[in-house]
Structures are given as C-alpha cells and as structure tokens.
Amino acid sequence: xxxxxxxxxxxxxxxxxxxxxxxxxxxxxxxxxxxxxxxxxxxxxxxxxxxxxxxxxxxxxxxxxxxxxxxxxxxxxxxxxxxxxxxxxxxxxxxxxxxxxxxxxxxxxxxxxxxxxxxxxxxxxxxxxxxxxxxxxxxxxxxxxxxxxxxxxxxxxxxxxxxxxxxxxxxxxxxxxxxxxxxxxxxxxxxxxxxxxxxxxxxxxxxxxxxxxxxxxxxxxxxxxxxxxxxxxxxxxxxxxxxxxxxxxxxxxxxxxxxxxxxxxxxxxxxxxxxxxxxxxxxxxxxxxxxxxxxxxxxxxxxxxxxxxxxxxxxxxxxxxxxxxxxxxxxxxxxxxxxxxxxxxxxxxxxxxxxxxxxxxxxxxxxxxxxxxxxxx
Amino acid sequence: xxxxxxxxxxxxxxxxxxxxxxxxxxxxxxxxxxxxxxxxxxxxxxxxxxxxxxxxxxxxxxxxxxxxxxxxxxxxxxxxxxxxxxxxxxxxxxxxxxxxxxxxxxxxxxxxxxxxxxxxxxxxxxxxxxxxxxxxxxxxxxxxxxxxxxxxxxxxxxxxxxxxxxxxxxxxxxxxxxxxxxxxxxxxxxxxxxxxxxxxxxxxxxxxxxxxxxxxxxxxxxxxxxxxxxxxxxxxxxxxxxxxxxxxxxxxxxxxxxxxxxxxxxxxxxxxxxxxxxxxxxxxxxxxxxxxxxxxxxxxxxxxxxxxxxxxxxxxxxxxxxxxxxxxxxxxxxxxxxxxxxxxxxxxxxxxxxxxxxxxxxxxxxxxxxxxxxxxxxxxxxxxxxxxxxxxxxxxxxxxxxxxxxxxxxxxxxxxxxxxxxxxxxxxxxxxxxxxxxxxxxxxxxxxxxxxxxxxxxxxxxxxxxxxxxxxxxxxxxxxxxxxxxxxxxxxxxxxxxxxxxxxxxxxxxxxx
Numbered sequence: 001x002x003x004x005x006x007x008x009x010x011x012x013x014x015x016x017x018x019x020x021x022x023x024x025x026x027x028x029x030x031x032x033x034x035x036x037x038x039x040x041x042x043x044x045x046x047x048x049x050x051x052x053x054x055x056x057x058x059x060x061x062x063x064x065x066x067x068x069x070x071x072x073x074x075x076x077x078x079x080x081x082x083x084x085x086x087x088x089x090x091x092x093x094x095x096x097x098x099x100x101x102x103x104x105x106x107x108x109x110x111x112x113x114x115x116x117x118x119x120x121x122x123x124x125x126x127x128x129x130x131x132x133x134x135x136x137x138x139x140x141x142x143x144x145x146x147x148x149x150x151x152x153x154x155x156x157x158x159x160x161x162x163x164x165x166x167x168x169x170x171x172x173x174x175x176x177x178x179x180x181x182x183x184x185x186x187x188x189x190x191x192x193x194x195x196x197x198x199x200x201x202x203x204x205x206x207x208x209x210x211x212x213x214x215x216x217x218x219x220x221x222x223x224x225x226x227x228x229x230x231x232x233x234x235x236x237x238x239x240x241x242x243x244x245x246x247x248x249x250x251x252x253x254x255x256x257x258x259x260x261x262x263x264x265x266x267x268x269x270x271x272x273x274x275x276x277x278x279x280x281x282x283x284x285x286x287x288x289x290x291x292x293x294x295x296x297x298x299x300x301x302x303x304x305x306x307x308x309x310x311x312x313x314x315x316x317x318x319x320x321x322x323x324x325x326x327x328x329x330x331x332x333x334x335x336x337x338x339x340x341x342x343x344x345x346x347x348x349x350x351x352x353x354x355x356x357x358x359x360x361x362x363x364x365x366x367x368x369x370x371x372x373x374x375x376x377x
Numbered sequence: 378x379x380x381x382x383x384x385x386x387x388x389x390x391x392x393x394x395x396x397x398x399x400x401x402x403x404x405x406x407x408x409x410x411x412x413x414x415x416x417x418x419x420x421x422x423x424x425x426x427x428x429x430x431x432x433x434x435x436x437x438x439x440x441x442x443x444x445x446x447x448x449x450x451x452x453x454x455x456x457x458x459x460x461x462x463x464x465x466x467x468x469x470x471x472x473x474x475x476x477x478x479x480x481x482x483x484x485x486x487x488x489x490x491x492x493x494x495x496x497x498x499x500x501x502x503x504x505x506x507x508x509x510x511x512x513x514x515x516x517x518x519x520x521x522x523x524x525x526x527x528x529x530x531x532x533x534x535x536x537x538x539x540x541x542x543x544x545x546x547x548x549x550x551x552x553x554x555x556x557x558x559x560x561x562x563x564x565x566x567x568x569x570x571x572x573x574x575x576x577x578x579x580x581x582x583x584x585x586x587x588x589x590x591x592x593x594x595x596x597x598x599x600x601x602x603x604x605x606x607x608x609x610x611x612x613x614x615x616x617x618x619x620x621x622x623x624x625x626x627x628x629x630x631x632x633x634x635x636x637x638x639x640x641x642x643x644x645x646x647x648x649x650x651x652x653x654x655x656x657x658x659x660x661x662x663x664x665x666x667x668x669x670x671x672x673x674x675x676x677x678x679x680x681x682x683x684x685x686x687x688x689x690x691x692x693x694x695x696x697x698x699x700x701x702x703x704x705x706x707x708x709x710x711x712x713x714x715x716x717x718x719x720x721x722x723x724x725x726x727x728x729x730x731x732x733x734x735x736x737x738x739x740x741x742x743x744x745x746x747x748x749x750x751x752x753x754x755x756x757x758x759x760x761x762x763x764x765x766x767x768x769x770x771x772x773x774x775x776x777x778x779x780x781x782x783x784x785x786x787x788x789x790x791x792x793x794x795x796x797x798x799x800x801x802x803x804x805x806x807x808x809x810x811x812x813x814x815x816x817x818x819x820x821x822x823x824x825x826x827x828x829x830x831x832x833x834x835x836x837x838x839x840x841x842x843x844x845x846x847x848x849x850x851x852x853x854x855x856x857x858x859x860x861x862x863x864x865x866x867x868x869x870x871x872x873x874x875x876x877x878x879x880x881x882x883x884x885x886x887x888x889x890x
Contacts, residue, residue, distance in 0.1 A: 245720070
C-alpha cells in the first residue's frame with residue numbers, strides 16, 4: 001500500500017530501499033574485517049607484553065586527538081582517496097590496475113615540471129595547468145597498458161607492473177645528479193622547487209593540509225557521476241560485470257578498457273600532482289610513495305564504490321598517522337599497523353575470492369548453491 | 378518389491394523459500410523412477426539432500442530399510458549413491474580410466490598402474506554394457522561417451538542408486554535412445570535409477586514410475602501407463618497447458634536474411650561453419666536442427682557480429698553486414714536471443730531495468746548525450762516486466778536473482794522491445810519449464826505473424842518441428858538437408874542430424890542452398 005502511495009507521488013522509494021539495503025549488506029564485510037583485524041592486533045599487542053588500551057588510545061589520539069593530527073590524517077587521506085578511486089574505477093571495468101603507483105609518479109613528474117619550468121603565468125592559469133598536465137601524465141601511463149590489452153590482449157596486471165618500474169626508474173634518472181631535471185644548485189638529488197604560482201594553497205595554515213583535498217572530494221563525486229549517471233559509466237560497468245554480454249549488446253569492450261585505464265590513470269596522476277604541488281614542492285629522487293599500492297587495499301575495502309573510497313582512505317590514513325604516537329605510548333612497533341592493515345585486506349579479499357570462486361551471490365540471491373560447475377559448458 | 382531408498386517427510390527451508398515441503402519419495406530395487414518437475418519445483422534440492430550436499434530440516438532417509446545419515450557426498454558414495462551431474466565432473470585432459478580411479482588409484486609399489494586400471498575398467502564397463510575406451514582422453518570423446526564415463530565412474534564406486542540429473546540435455550535423439558538402453562540394462566541388473574527430467578516424451582520412453590513435484594511438494598505419483606502427456610504437464614504446472622503450438626499458415630514476404638557460402642572458424646581455428654547458404658523470409662520461421670556442436674554457435678555468432686566471418690557473405694535487408702560490428706547489426710533491426718543467457722544475454726549483477734536497456738541505453742529516451750535518464754530506464758523496465766509477466770519483486774532486483782524462465786522472459790522482453798525485422802533465436806527455451814517454454818513459443822509465433830523473419834536454432838527436435846515453417850539440418854558446419862516443416866518427420870531429421878543423407882525418397886535439400 002505504501003508502494004502504491006510512493007508510486008503515485010512519483011518517488012521511487014523502493015529503489016532507495018533496495019539500494020540502501022544492498023549498501024548496508026555490502027558494508028557489513030568491510031566493517032567486520034576492520035573490527036576483526038583490530039581485535040587480532042590487540043592479541044598481538046597483548047602477546048608482546050604491551051598495554052592494549054594504551055596502544056589503541058595512542059593510535060587514535062595520534063591520528064585524531066588534535067587539530068594537527070586531524071589535518072595530517074587528511075593530508076595522507078588525500079592521495080589515498082584519489083589513488084583509491086583510480087583502482088576502484090579499474091575494478092568496475094574488470095581491470096586490475098596495479099599501475100596506480102607508476103601513474104602517481106608520472107602525475108608528480110609532469111606536474112612538477114610544469115610547476116618549475118613554466119614561468120610568468122598567474123596562479124589561476126599556472127596551477128590548473130600544472131594539475132592538468134599531471135593528470136595527463138597519469139592518463140598516458142594508464143592508457144598504454146589499456147591500449148596494449150585492447151590491441152594485443154596482454155594482461156594489464158603484467159603491463160602495469162612493468163610500467164611501474166619504468167616510471168620509478170625514469171624519475172630516478174631524470175632527477176638524480178646530472179639528470180635532465182636535476183636542480184644543479186642543490187646538494188641533494190631533486191628537481192628545482194615549483195613556483196609559488198603553481199602551489200596548491202594551504203587550507204588552514206599553519207597545517208600542511210592543502211587544496212588537493214578539495215580535488216579529491218570533487219573526484220569522488222565525479223567518479224560516482226561518471227559510473228552511474230552517464231552512458232560511458234553504464235558501459236564500463238557492463239564490461240566489468242560481463243564483457244561477453246556487453247559485446248553482445250553492441251558495446252566495444254576494447255574501447256572501454258582503454259577509457260577506463262585512461263581515467264584510472266588521470267585519478268592516480270592527480271594524486272601524484274597533489275603531492276608535489278601541495279606538499280613537497282619538488283620531486284626528490286628519494287620520492288617514495290607506496291600510495292599506489294596501498295590504494296589497491298583501499299579500493300578493495302571500499303568495495304570499489306567511489307562514495308566509500310574516502311572513508312577507507314581516512315581509515316588507512318588514521319592507521320598510518322597514529323602509528324607514531326602508538327609506538328611512543330605503548331612501546332609497540334609501528335609495524336603492528338602493517339599487521340592490522342594486512343589482516344583487513346586478507347579478510348576483505350578472502351571474502352571476495354570466496355564469492356568469486358563459488359559464485360555465491362549477495363544476500364538477496366536465494367539460489368540453490370551451484371556446486372557443479374563442470375567444464376562441459 | 379523391496380525398497381532401495383525411501384525419503385520420508387523431507388523438508389528443507391531456505392531463507393524465504395520452502396524448497397521441499399514434506400516430500401516423500403520411494404525407489405524400488407531395479408526401478409527407473411522419473412522425478413519430474415519444473416525448474417524450482419525442488420527436484421535439485423531433494424537430490425542434493427540425498428547426495429549429502431544439504432541437510433534436511435525435517436525428515437528421514439532410509440537405504441535398504443535402514444535409516445541413513447548422509448552428511449556429505451563422500452557419505453553418499455560410501456552408502457552406494459552415485460550421481461551423474463548435468464555438467465560433467467570429469468577432467469578433460471585425463472583418460473577415462475584415470476578419471477574413474479581418481480581418488481582410489483590403483484598403484485603398484487606406489488606408482489600408478491595405468492594398464493591395470495584400464496584393464497579393470499574395460500572389464501567392469503563391459504559387464505554393464507557401457508563400453509567406452511578407458512585409454513581415451515575425455516576431451517576427445519563425444520558428449521555421449523563422456524556421459525558413459527561418468528556413469529562408469531559412479532558404478533565403479535559401488536553405486537546401487539544412481540541419480541541422473543537431466544542426462545539427455547546434451548544428447549542427440551539417437552544418443553538418448555542409447556542411454557535409455559543402458560538405463561534399462563542397469564535396472565535389469567538390479568541398479569535403481571532416479572531420472573531427473575522435464576521432457577515428457579522421455580518419461581514415457583523409459584520410466585517405470587513417475588513422481589511429479591510442484592512448488593516443493595509432491596503433486597502426484599503415477600506410472601507411464603496411467604498418465605498422459607497432457608496430464609503430466611498439468612500436474613507439473615498446476616493448470617492445463619497447451620503442448621502444441623497453434624499457428625496459422627505462414628504469410629511469407631521478402632527475403633530478410635540472406636547468407637551466402639558462409640565460413641566461420643571456431644575458437645581453435647577449425648572451420649566450424651563450412652559453406653552455409655540460407656535465406657530467411659519475412660513472416661517465416663526457418664528452423665536449424667542439429668546436434669549441439671555442429672557449428673550452430675559459430676553460425677549465430679557470425680550472423681550477429683560477435684565472431685569474425687572467414688568467408689562468404691551475410692546480407693540483411695539488402696545491406697551487406699558481413700564485416701559489421703554487433704551494434705551496427707542491432708541497429709539494422711536484428712534481435713538476438715543468445716544460446717547462453719548467462720554468458721551473453723544478461724549482466725547478472727545489474728538490475729532488471731538496466732538489463733532491459735542493455736542495447737538501447739545510449740538512445741533517447743534512456744540517455745540524452747552522455748547523461749543517462751534512470752527514470753526512463755526504470756519506467757521502461759516496469760512496463761516490460763508487466764507486459765512479459767516477469768516474476769520479480771521489483772525492477773531494481775538483480776537479474777541473477779531470477780529463475781531461468783524469468784531470465785529468459787527478460788531477454789525476450791528486451792529483444793522484442795525494439796522495432797525488429799529479423800529475430801535470431803538460439804536455444805530459446807533451453808532448460809526452461811513447460812510454462813515458460815509455452816510462453817516463449819507463443820511470442821515467437823506472434824512475431825512471425827507480425828511479419829518478422831525468424832531464424833530458430835535449436836537442438837530440441839520437438840521445438841524445431843512445432844515452430845518452423847521450413848527446417849534445415851546442420852551437420853559438421855554444413856546444411857546437410859532442408860525441407861518444408863510439414864514434410865519432415867523425426868526419423869528423417871534424426872538421420873540427417875547424424876549425418877546420414879538419404880539418397881532418394883526424402884523431400885530433402887536443394888532450395889535453401
């Protein structure tokens with residue numbers, strides 16, 4: 001009867017109920033994964049003779065206990081969000097983009113180059129240009145493996161890993177002593193500093209939190225819009241869910257592979273651009289990010305849903321940012337955080353693996369379990 | 378007669394579904410007992426309980442009048458229950474003998490003794506009239522022989538009760554006959570067989586007794602002597618069913634699809650379609666009969682742009698579409714009901730509404746420019762679901778949650794929602810129950826009467842014969858014969874399907890070539 005009323009008002013409330021109940025059940029597993037990982041982490045702390053309350057109190061105080069702590073957490077969450085979106089978008093198209101790290105490097109490289117070498121532009125031209133070129137760098141690094149997969153059928157996992165090596169070693173060569181981008185006035189191997197006109201402004205000085213956060217937030221909604229409100233997103237999701245059916249329905253699977261990898265690269269490239277334009281202001285040879293790899297974990301934890309990515313990113317940032325104070329307070333190594341993170345991923349991923357392996361559907365699907373998947377079909 | 382098996386008051390609940398509701402089932406020694414029912418009637422659940430895959434919520438199982446507790450397939454096998462699944466559980470790159478002894482290997486000083494295994498299995502299978510070469514690799518065997526390998530495997534493990542889950546789905550009429558002969562011979566040697574099917578004709582061919590399930594309950598127990606096809610169908614569906622398709626004489630129009638000397642390669646590079654020519658006219662149904670794997674899949678995929686053409690020409694409404702992409706062919710007014718609805722037909726993780734616009738999502742009113750209009754998509758979904766009687770809670774349900782029959786209706790609804798001039802239907806009722814089959818057949822004929830050209834590809838001879846206006850038989854990638862439907866008999870088609878071409882007397886060939 002409410003259904004009728006809803007229909008008459010033209011409000012598809014059932015859609016919202018269906019969507020949200022789906023989302024809640026989707027969220028249950030990541031939530032339980034985090035909880036269980038922290039519980040096991042507590043056992044590890046206890047077993048190594050430290051105080052569990054002190055350790056976790058330190059962890060959360062370090063990450064959220066002060067304005068500075070919160071600002072730093074958000075600083076870390078910014079590239080996590082962008083790179084997490086990059087991997088999530090790839091997943092949605094059925095692609096495993098392990099190349100976020102390399103795309104991140106290219107984004108940083110291109111952005112810093114525009115940032116220090118282009119002179120005489122006002123900030124409202126120079127800064128967007130640097131960001132845009134950074135995004136292009138990532139796009140290039142994503143498009144290449146996408147194109148190789150579409151044309152030659154080579155697997156994107158292999159190619160993106162190789163592209164990572166190329167990116168890291170190329171940056172290393174470019175910015176090291178005697179390299180083309182080395183700042184010869186400096187004693188350390190790094191590029192020249194970017195101009196003030198290419199710098200992402202701080203949001204709440206004196207904290208390091210910069211406007212890259214706004215880019216990340218915007219990207220969350222753009223990716224959401226792209227995936228669910230555009231024809232391209234419809235295609236990307238169809239190709240990701242069932243490439244054979246997508247092809248049958250007249251979509252070009254290969255075109256979507258290239259596009260999804262390109263957009264994925266754009267997002268990871270933005271993450272890299274944000275780091276150099278907002279924080280480092282230069283690209284040092286010792287530039288180690290790891291964001292690209294952590295972002296795989298974040299995308300998994302967020303179930304590849306763009307709206308969940310920032311939350312997973314913040315969680316990861318909390319763990320990373322609070323670890324220091326945890327170590328001081330409880331005398332437990334920061335490596336505990338790696339254990340907790342690894343456990344979260346194991347639990348989330350194992351669930352995915354199990355569902356994938358046995359084709360067990362979501363809770364909504366009440367189907368007799370198909371255990372007889374023979375090869376005969 | 379002594380009971381080999383008795384299931385008493387079996388009840389199994391799944392969340393929101395009562396899959397088995399106090400089902401009682403008796404199997405006598407040496408009996409072929411047919412378990413008949415629509416998809417979702419509870420046949421599979423009941424058999425999975427017997428095979429130890431599920432535990433019943435209530436009820437008991439007796440084997441040889443002793444209560445049995447079956448907790449796993451391992452238990453079931455140990456207690457003499459064997460199951461031949463619809464999708465074979467053999468390892469293709471191993472020989473028949475290796476598959477049979479898998480898990481109970483015959484060794485000689487810790488080393489696998491292949492020749493001894495082959496010898497024993499040859500002897501063993503001969504004893505049951507199940508001759509199959511134990512040294513042959515499974516992947517090289519035709520489906521009928523693979524199935525024999527499965528049966529040998531079950532018997533070798535000491536099965537007295539044999540469950541055959543829709544065994545004829547993959548066989549030719551002749552292979553089915555051969556299977557029935559084997560079943561009778563096994564029953565004669567005291568084995569008890571549970572034969573799961575939804576094909577009524579087979580029930581009459583082989584069953585001693587029939588138990589019909591409907592909605593998780595026993596709808597009746599009968600014998601082939603007492604029952605008629607119509608009565609069994611009514612028991613399965615719960616209402617009277619029209620088994621034959623009523624159709625008017627064809628009003629044939631112009632040629633819509635013209636195929637000339639078409640050649641298509643399969644995935645391994647072999648010429649699967651080897652010089653096929655045919656014509657389909659507006660207002661007519663051309664049925665392609667043939668045993669599975671004779672090039673039907675490749676033919677349909679080539680016609681719809683899913684597979685490259687190696688030679689020849691495809692012309693639709695005067696346009697050469699040989700090298701066209703799927704979208705271009707769709708936009709010519711071609712609808713395609715694919716043979717594998719899970720692989721090609723649907724995106725199972727998408728809502729129904731999205732699946733209903735899978736090939737039209739980019740056009741108004743579903744999208745303007747790049748922006749998708751979800752309201753229009755949902756509205757379209759609601760309309761089609763009502764029109765095609767798709768049973769679902771809402772258009773937002775995922776396609777994967779529907780039963781096979783409803784999924785197929787969903788595909789038909791989508792393909793018929795566009796203006797179409799040519800319909801290519803491949804195995805449109807595979808695995809469907811009587812009710813859904815009836816529905817889809819009616820819709821196909823409706824389209825034909827509305828002037829649509831229909832190419833029907835099916836391995837179900839009954840389906841081909843009752844729907845087609847003209848029948849062509851495909852064998853090893855060639856059209857081996859064709860004839861008007863009213864001149865065709867099952868025997869004639871069966872011979873052609875087996876590659877045997879009669880030289881005289883038949884109405885065979887010529888005009889479709």
